[in-house]
Amino acid sequence: MLTKIFSFTRAMHSNPFSWQTFFRYNFDVQLVDGTDASIRRFLKELPGVDQVGAEARAAMLATRSIKTASKKWAIDCAISMIDLTTLEGSDTDGKVRALCTKAVHPDPTDPSVPSVGAICVYNDKVATARKHLDSIGGQAIPVAAVSTAFPSGRASLEVKKQDTLDALNNGATEIDMVIDRGAFLSGDLVKVFTEIVYIKELCGDRAHLKVILETGELVTLDNVRKASHLAMAAGADFIKTSTGKISPAATAPVVLVMLEAVRDWYAMTGIRIGVKPAGGIRTTKDAIKQLVLVRETAGEEWLTPKLFRIGASALLNDLLMQRMKLRNGNYAGPNYVTLD
Amino acid sequence: MRIDIRKTYKLYIGGAFPRSESGRTYEIKDAKSNFIANPAQASRKDLRDAVTAARGALGGWNGATAFNRSQILYRIAEMMEARSEEFVEEIALLEGVSKVAAKKQVEQAIDAWVWYSGWCDKISTVAGSTNPISGPFYNFTVPESVGVVGIFPAHKSALLGLVQAIAPVIAGGNTAVVVASQKFPLCAVTLSEVMATSDLPGGVVNILTGITSELAPWMGSHMDVDAIDATGLSKELEKEVRVTGADNLKRIHKFSTSDTPQRILAFMEYKTVWHPIGI
Numbered sequence: 001m002l003t004k005i006f007s008f009t010r011a012m013h014s015n016p017f018s019w020q021t022f023f024r025y026n027f028d029v030q031l032v033d034g035t036d037a038s039i040r041r042f043l044k045e046l047p048g049v050d051q052v053g054a055e056a057r058a059a060m061l062a063t064r065s066i067k068t069a070s071k072k073w074a075i076d077c078a079i080s081m082i083d084l085t086t087l088e089g090s091d092t093d094g095k096v097r098a099l100c101t102k103a104v105h106p107d108p109t110d111p112s113v114p115s116v117g118a119i120c121v122y123n124d125k126v127a128t129a130r131k132h133l134d135s136i137g138g139q140a141i142p143v144a145a146v147s148t149a150f151p152s153g154r155a156s157l158e159v160k161k162q163d164t165l166d167a168l169n170n171g172a173t174e175i176d177m178v179i180d181r182g183a184f185l186s187g188d189l190v191k192v193f194t195e196i197v198y199i200k201e202l203c204g205d206r207a208h209l210k211v212i213l214e215t216g217e218l219v220t221l222d223n224v225r226k227a228s229h230l231a232m233a234a235g236a237d238f239i240k241t242s243t244g245k246i247s248p249a250a251t252a253p254v255v256l257v258m259l260e261a262v263r264d265w266y267a268m269t270g271i272r273i274g275v276k277p278a279g280g281i282r283t284t285k286d287a288i289k290q291l292v293l294v295r296e297t298a299g300e301e302w303l304t305p306k307l308f309r310i311g312a313s314a315l316l317n318d319l320l321m322q323r324m325k326l327r328n329g330n331y332a333g334p335n336y337v338t339l340d
Numbered sequence: 341m342r343i344d345i346r347k348t349y350k351l352y353i354g355g356a357f358p359r360s361e362s363g364r365t366y367e368i369k370d371a372k373s374n375f376i377a378n379p380a381q382a383s384r385k386d387l388r389d390a391v392t393a394a395r396g397a398l399g400g401w402n403g404a405t406a407f408n409r410s411q412i413l414y415r416i417a418e419m420m421e422a423r424s425e426e427f428v429e430e431i432a433l434l435e436g437v438s439k440v441a442a443k444k445q446v447e448q449a450i451d452a453w454v455w456y457s458g459w460c461d462k463i464s465t466v467a468g469s470t471n472p473i474s475g476p477f478y479n480f481t482v483p484e485s486v487g488v489v490g491i492f493p494a495h496k497s498a499l500l501g502l503v504q505a506i507a508p509v510i511a512g513g514n515t516a517v518v519v520a521s522q523k524f525p526l527c528a529v530t531l532s533e534v535m536a537t538s539d540l541p542g543g544v545v546n547i548l549t550g551i552t553s554e555l556a557p558w559m560g561s562h563m564d565v566d567a568i569d570a571t572g573l574s575k576e577l578e579k580e581v582r583v584t585g586a587d588n589l590k591r592i593h594k595f596s597t598s599d600t601p602q603r604i605l606a607f608m609e610y611k612t613v614w615h616p617i618g619i
Contacts, residue, residue: 330587331388333395333564 034197039189039230046229049221049257058252061296062289068326071288075323076114077303078287079106082319083144083276083311085120086340087151087244096125097132102338104138107320110327116316117305118174120144123167130171144174144210148199151214151243153178157195164202175203176210176240181217184227192227196234210238210276210309215254216246224254228261238274244311249279255290259297272301278311284322287315313340349379349525351386351549352532354393355542361385366551368525371436379525382548384558387517390546391564394488394515397543402485402513406461413457413511416538417450423534424450430526431498449503455599456507463512463604471612478615483608485513486591487566490559492552494571494595495521502528505569505595508603510544514567518547519559521572525549553577560584567591567607 066074084103086095100119107113118141119129129143145167149155155163164175177199183191196211203209211231215224231239239258242249255277262273275298281287287310294302302308317337324332350357362383370376401409420427424446431442468482489509494501502520509516520528532547548555556573559565560581568585570578571594578594585592593606 330561330563330584331391331558333391333562336563 034190034193036190039193039233042233043189043226043229046225049225051221051253054221054253054256058256058293061256061292062252064289064292066288066292072323072326074288074291075284075319075326077291078284078310079316079319079323080114080117081305081308081310082116082316083118083120083278083309084116084316085244085278085311085313087120087122087146091122091125093125093128096121096128098338099340100129100132100138100141101136102316102340103141104133104136106316107323107337110323113320113323115141117309118142118144120146120174120176120311122146122150123163123170123172126167126170126172142173142208143171144176145170145172146176146178146212146243148177148195150176150178150212151245153180154182157198160195161198161202164199168202168206172207174208174210175199176212178212178214178243179227179231181214184218184223184230189230193230193234196231196236200235208237209235210240210274211236212240212243212278213258214243214246215241215250215258216248221253221257224257225261228258229265232261232265232273236273238276238309240276240278240311242277242279242311244279247280250277250281250290250311252289252293255293256297259293259302262302263298266298272307274307274309275302276309276311281310281312282314283318284315287312287319347377349377349529349549351380351382351390352529352536352545352547353386353390353543354396354546355536357532357536358386360550361389364550368434368523370433376433377526379529379549382519382550382555384555386548386550387519387555387558388562390517390548391488391562393543393546394517395564397541398485398487398515400541401510401515401544404513406464406513409511409513410457410460412539413453413460413507416534416540417453417457419534419538420446420450420453420531423530426530427499427527430530434498434524434526445497445500449500452500452503452507452599456511456604459508459601459604460511463601463608466601467605467608476617478617479612480615481610481612483512483605484611486607486609487514488564489514489516489607490562490565490568491516491518492556492559492568492570492572493518493521495523498524499527499531500598501572502531504598504603505571506531506545509569509607510540512604512608514607515544516546517559517565518545519552519555520547520549522550522552556581557584560590561587563588565590567593569593569595569607571595 084099086099103116103119121129123145126143126145133141147164147167148160179192200209213227218224228239241254258275262275266272294308320337321332350359360380360382364381365378366381368376427446428442431445432439464482471479473479491505493505506516528547535545556577557580561584567590570592582592
């Protein structure tokens with residue numbers, strides 16, 4: 001298993017520049033062996049999070065006023081970053097197809113509205129989504145599948161692997177996996193780490209891996225920072241706040257800490273990891289607050305769907321209504337957007 | 341000697357009493373041009389928030405039984421009765437009329453609540469019908485609420501015009517966004533405090549104080565407002581509201597008469613149901 005992790009980590013850092021930076025840092029090299037001691041040593045290096053400070057900074061950034069031309073840009077940017085999501089027990093093929101149509105043309109009356117970042121569905125709806133997207137000109141829109149016994153993550157590794165493989169074979173090009181929060185909280189970091197490594201291996205070049213930390217269950221911001229670094233060390237392409245099934249979900253301080261984590265990771269390794277807040281982002285105001293957080297914490301480079309996504313469903317309608325307001329000068333109403 | 345504890349006149353949106361989002365206030369004066377108070381000056385965003393609150397409250401309010409709505413309207417009358425002294429003083433101060441005249445106006449306003457309260461569960465019986473048709477169907481027509489109604493009350497009186505505009509709108513199961521008379525906003529604020537203690541669900545009535553000419557065009561063009569009572573608007577503002585309101589086919593009415601069931605029916609639309617006989 002040791003060689004496995006090593007070879008995987010090597011592949012991850014195939015960029016020559018990052019290789020150099022990579023070897024300069026002692027703890028990173030030690031991390032490569034994947035043992036409990038090495039993971040603990042790596043995470044111990046992380047400073048604690050000043051919770052009051054993080055909350056105050058997030059609240060301060062939330063007071064930014066974004067108007068007119070900047071707001072228009074922010075709305076289009078947010079639309080292109082949405083992972084349009086339906087994760088209900090009551091999902092049908094019809095609902096998934098309707099969602100895909102909306103993903104390609106969010107506002108049928110206005111072709112200048114950009115397509116969304118991705119469609120996010122349960123495993124068994126991936127094929128339906130892929131097929132429908134391809135048939136209506138949405139080839140460029142990836143389909144993300146939630147995987148590894150989402151949302152609880154309570155299944156054996158074999159089942160989680162099979163779950164992921166199933167999604168990949170159906171055409172998913174993004175995998176949203178959940179970490180084992182129970183293992184994380186009880187200190188079994190190796191289990192969390194190796195699970196991510198195995199799933200990343202399955203994804204290979206076929207799919208992007210997003211690792212869901214479910215911050216609502218991690219209790220403290222210190223844990224959020226640790227879990228973020230753990231996930232990145234194990235090979236995550238994205239770190240994601242929540243499943244959307246638990247409240248609180250993507251609160252501003254949590255997103256702030258995760259953005260700091262990817263910023264620090266970039267400084268250490270030269271690799272940019274993406275961030276995806278999900279759950280509880282329902283209004284344009286919420287979305288713009290997230291963009292301000294990104295710009296002021298990780299930097300402008302992260303303001304792209306490649307590095308920042310917003311997991312949401314109701315948000316899109318509010319963004320469209322605000323866009324209509326900017327376009328026509330009238331306040332729009334929920335009667336003028338689709339029911340999801 | 342005790343320092344005056346003065347009331348802050350605030351907006352009423354979604355069952356809460358916020359200041360204006362804009363932070364603005366404006367000055368109102370009594371009949372003799374003496375300063376009275378600084379009520380909140382609502383902005384277009386306060387209006388937008390009020391419409392969102394009204395839309396959110398609509399399902400619960402028009403889904404409530406007509407009898408329940410009737411009880412709540414009567415409760416408003418009871419609560420007003422208990423605070424009638426305050427209304428009398430505000431009317432006397434604002435309009436510069438005698439306390440006797442002011443008291444008469446308050447009594448009329450309270451009676452208007454009771455009168456419309458009685459109409460809640462009778463309006464569909466009186467205005468609805470079963471229709472003769474040649475086919476194996478029961479065919480009947482019932483009036484239903486139109487939705488969110490913007491109200492610009494008559495501003496000849498400080499209180500009565502306001503009550504005569506709000507009561508019929510909510511009696512029919514609509515929710516309301518009221519832009520109080522610019523000259524006489526105090527009674528509207530006190531009325532909102534009455535409503536907040538009358539079992540009226542938050543958001544069913546939202547009351548904004550401010551500059552009518554600033555808010556009216558936004559009400560007219562708002563795509564989520566279904567109808568407007570334009571009684572208190574000037575000719576020019578009414579025209580503007582009618583032009584922008586055409587975009588989503590708002591029903592826009594002006595009333596010259598006071599209490600009549602026609603004021604309820606103006607904000608209701610008819611639904612006709614065909615029900616097969618024998619099933």
